[in-house]
Amino acid sequence: MTEILRVENLKKSYNGFLAVNGVSFSVQKGELKALIGPNGAGKSTCFNMLMGQLKPTAGEVFLDGERITGMAPRKVWRRGVGRTFQITGTYQSMSVVENVQMALISHHHRTFAILPRAWRLYRDEAMGFLDTVGMTDQADRPCSVLAYGDLKKLELAIALAHRPRLLLMDEPTAGMAPSARIDLMQLTADIVRDQGVSVLFTEHDMDVVFAHAHHIMVLNRGELIADGNAEQVRNNPHVQEVYLGGGTLFKEASHA
Amino acid sequence: MAFFLAQILTGLANAAALFLVASGLSLIFGVTRIVNFAHGSFYMLGAFVGVTLMDILPGHVGFWGAILLTGLAVGLIGAFVEIVVLRPVYRAPELFQLVATFGVILVIQDLALMIWGAEDRLGPRAPGLRGVWRIFGEPVPKYDIVLIAITPVILFALWYLITRTRMGTLVRAATQDREMVGALGVNQAWLFTGVFALGSALAGLGGALQLPKGGADLLMDFNIIGSVFVVVVIGGMGSLPGAFIAAVIISVLNVFGVAYLPQSTLVLMYVVMAVVLIVRPYGLLGREEVAGEHGQVGAPERPIRPYGARGRMVVIALLAALALLPLVADKFILTLMIDVIVFALFAASLHFILGSGGLVSFGHAAFFGGGAYAAALLVFHTDTPMELAFIAAPFAAGLLALGIGWFCIRLSGVYFAMLTLAFSQLVWSLAFQWRSVTRGDDGLVNIWPADWLNATAPFYYFTLAMGVGGILFLRHIIHAPFGYALRAGRDSPRQAEAMGINVKRVQFAAFAVAGAMAGLAGGIFVFSKGSVFPTELEIAASFDVLIVVFLGGVKTLAGGVVGAAFLTGVEDWLTRLEYWRLILGLLIIAVVIIAPEGIVGSLRTLWVRIRHIEEEEAK
Ligand SMILES: Nc1ncnc2c1ncn2[C@@H]1O[C@H](COP(=O)(O)OP(=O)(O)O)[C@@H](O)[C@H]1O
Numbered sequence A: 001m002t003e004i005l006r007v008e009n010l011k012k013s014y015n016g017f018l019a020v021n022g023v024s025f026s027v028q029k030g031e032l033k034a035l036i037g038p039n040g041a042g043k044s045t046c047f048n049m050l051m052g053q054l055k056p057t058a059g060e061v062f063l064d065g066e067r068i069t070g071m072a073p074r075k076v077w078r079r080g081v082g083r084t085f086q087i088t089g090t091y092q093s094m095s096v097v098e099n100v101q102m103a104l105i106s107h108h109h110r111t112f113a114i115l116p117r118a119w120r121l122y123r124d125e126a127m128g129f130l131d132t133v134g135m136t137d138q139a140d141r142p143c144s145v146l147a148y149g150d151l152k153k154l155e156l157a158i159a160l161a162h163r164p165r166l167l168l169m170d171e172p173t174a175g176m177a178p179s180a181r182i183d184l185m186q187l188t189a190d191i192v193r194d195q196g197v198s199v200l201f202t203e204h205d206m207d208v209v210f211a212h213a214h215h216i217m218v219l220n221r222g223e224l225i226a227d228g229n230a231e232q233v234r235n236n237p238h239v240q241e242v243y244l245g246g247g248t249l250f251k252e253a254s255h256a
Numbered sequence B: 001m002a003f004f005l006a007q008i009l010t011g012l013a014n015a016a017a018l019f020l021v022a023s024g025l026s027l028i029f030g031v032t033r034i035v036n037f038a039h040g041s042f043y044m045l046g047a048f049v050g051v052t053l054m055d056i057l058p059g060h061v062g063f064w065g066a067i068l069l070t071g072l073a074v075g076l077i078g079a080f081v082e083i084v085v086l087r088p089v090y091r092a093p094e095l096f097q098l099v100a101t102f103g104v105i106l107v108i109q110d111l112a113l114m115i116w117g118a119e120d121r122l123g124p125r126a127p128g129l130r131g132v133w134r135i136f137g138e139p140v141p142k143y144d145i146v147l148i149a150i151t152p153v154i155l156f157a158l159w160y161l162i163t164r165t166r167m168g169t170l171v172r173a174a175t176q177d178r179e180m181v182g183a184l185g186v187n188q189a190w191l192f193t194g195v196f197a198l199g200s201a202l203a204g205l206g207g208a209l210q211l212p213k214g215g216a217d218l219l220m221d222f223n224i225i226g227s228v229f230v231v232v233v234i235g236g237m238g239s240l241p242g243a244f245i246a247a248v249i250i251s252v253l254n255v256f257g258v259a260y261l262p263q264s265t266l267v268l269m270y271v272v273m274a275v276v277l278i279v280r281p282y283g284l285l286g287r288e289e290v291a292g293e294h295g296q297v298g299a300p301e302r303p304i305r306p307y308g309a310r311g312r313m314v315v316i317a318l319l320a321a322l323a324l325l326p327l328v329a330d331k332f333i334l335t336l337m338i339d340v341i342v343f344a345l346f347a348a349s350l351h352f353i354l355g356s357g358g359l360v361s362f363g364h365a366a367f368f369g370g371g372a373y374a375a376a377l378l379v380f381h382t383d384t385p386m387e388l389a390f391i392a393a394p395f396a397a398g399l400l401a402l403g404i405g406w407f408c409i410r411l412s413g414v415y416f417a418m419l420t421l422a423f424s425q426l427v428w429s430l431a432f433q434w435r436s437v438t439r440g441d442d443g444l445v446n447i448w449p450a451d452w453l454n455a456t457a458p459f460y461y462f463t464l465a466m467g468v469g470g471i472l473f474l475r476h477i478i479h480a481p482f483g484y485a486l487r488a489g490r491d492s493p494r495q496a497e498a499m500g501i502n503v504k505r506v507q508f509a510a511f512a513v514a515g516a517m518a519g520l521a522g523g524i525f526v527f528s529k530g531s532v533f534p535t536e537l538e539i540a541a542s543f544d545v546l547i548v549v550f551l552g553g554v555k556t557l558a559g560g561v562v563g564a565a566f567l568t569g570v571e572d573w574l575t576r577l578e579y580w581r582l583i584l585g586l587l588i589i590a591v592v593i594i595a596p597e598g599i600v601g602s603l604r605t606l607w608v609r610i611r612h613i614e615e616e617e618a619k
């Protein structure tokens, strides 16, 4: 296998506080990899540095061999990285399908077009992505009336719209009912298998993580303390120390 | 050398009032995040109240006592305004508060007119400080020296208040983190009132202190607001030392400008501002601001749709009625309708960036007036045929918008608003002071349309075609991918950027389009009136169009057009009343507080409710 993403010695300091402190790892093509860790471990900060929402204090990020450190999010997106956010940020004033269409319009470089009617463009294609996440019946509802879980699914459909090579999902199932979580991760696993997308995700629900992730990394206080398959991570004494204190690793995790 | 020193001293003396007013504005913004456009009005009130008190109170004690009492009185008025007008709208988006303060400006203007009359008042000389002192042989008014001595004292007193007292601690906490004040167990509402009163008192003091050098008149409010905003923007919003440094820079520069470049005093100030902002976008001592929420309160905006069959019928019927109007209407009505259409296009262009883009521009008149001036200058100086000059209007305004937008789009929220305002003032000052080209306030006259349009009915049809064409063009863009991208950047810039959309570039392009369309309106305007004056570029002109969009409803696509039609329609009737500003001001404040969705938004809500009731009954 070859690697799609490589991260070297990534650091982020907020006024001297090292939220991420020298993290190095890689994600292989076609892999579904989890990044777990207690609240405040630095997972979101890490994600934000991968796609350029935040500039790293130090370290490098390579996408398929190309250096993308500190590159603007929209440029990283053009290179085939999609992402969902811990706090969803869909367009409230558009309908569900228009949110996906917007991504397609951008993907086809038609952001500045002033002649066509936007809602006619790529509608069928957008419906296809909504179908993937099972939301076609809500296509024409205003985005502002969606339930939280549906917003998360919509975000996934949006992120899939430009057929990314790598998908970053920050807490994709937070705030969902347990059964819905399993469904969404199963869906993600199917996408990884069928479309060859690589996925890096953070997650609080350990059932979800151990059921679906090929590899798991554990972040604690900005440092990576484990990186391996489920068995290796479970048996890692350092991880047990971090998690078993709270006793949450193998049970239902609380999420925030 | 001595002359040089005397100039600097005069500048420093002028800085006193400017600093007082600017520090008040900066303080209010720092704590409440409200950009108080009515701040110039408190300055004006200070001058009038001061003059009145000085008439009553005699002697040394009377003079200085009157100044202090004025500060107190204006502070109380400020507290009243804050409690009645601003308290209900703190949680609303920025635009609401700004518009509410416009309302206050209008109300205070008419109240001042009622109480003090239209006559300008000359300020009394300060007792015992009438003459001059000679410094290296140069005469310097004694009162100037006193002012120079007072300013640092006031700065120090404010600094002491902010850094050494409990109120100051709270103010600083509130400036840095608004939630924290609540956590400290402080009644935030009263802290805001207190700060607003203090800021107003400072403005009032400034108005009273400048009396011996100036006086009191009804134009003071708008006259100072430009400089005050420049000072606050250069110094950094919310920074007192910044306001002090900037007030000194601007005042000293102004004095030298008067001495060496008398035609460019106003321009100079804005040039300095532009230079500072290129280097430091948040001012000399300002900090980066996270922009607040935009748009209007109420339910989230719904997805836009072009009109259905019924809506289209209404629009077509309306257009048909407009097209047939010259058959029945007289010249007066047609002229009024030309005004309505011009203003509707102007408002639609602002609505485009404000509603869809969330960009609250305070200087949109620069493009309307810019287009008008471009066409007028071509006709006036080079005898360009009307048709060509007219086409030049939107292009010139679009270019101007590209230039101004390049600076402004980098910022957002209040900073964006302030900067657009300052740039529009720069354009205004050019038109006002570059007399050899623009003829200053004599304006450019005899700018008439070509022969084939030089009658009311043909020009009406020309206006109808251009105006409606422009409005439909903007509507079309809103429904096109570009308009969607603009709304995406407003709804969630983070998501838009993570979707390959260059939000700033989209906004930049939209700003230019809006500028060009405003310029088109300006082009029609100048040929309909036959002349153009700097008043078309004034702050008040920018405010008018903002108010119109706001009254119509930001969240509804038709808001700008309906608001413009409504206001131009009632304007003719309204301005015949003596105190129409008072009525309009109160109306604006009422809309802000009671019907924040605007005319179209409220009507739609009402319509939806009626339909709902009907459906219920049908069941
Ligand atoms: N903008 C910020 N400024 C200062 N500290 C921050 C900022 N964002 C996050 N942090 C801190 O960095 C740490 C990591 O946060 P985050 O990456 O959100 O963790 P996670 O996603 O793992 O819960 C936390 O301690 C958080 O308080």
Ligand SMILES: [Mg+2]
Pocket: A043, A044, A045, A086
């Ligand atoms: Mg997180």
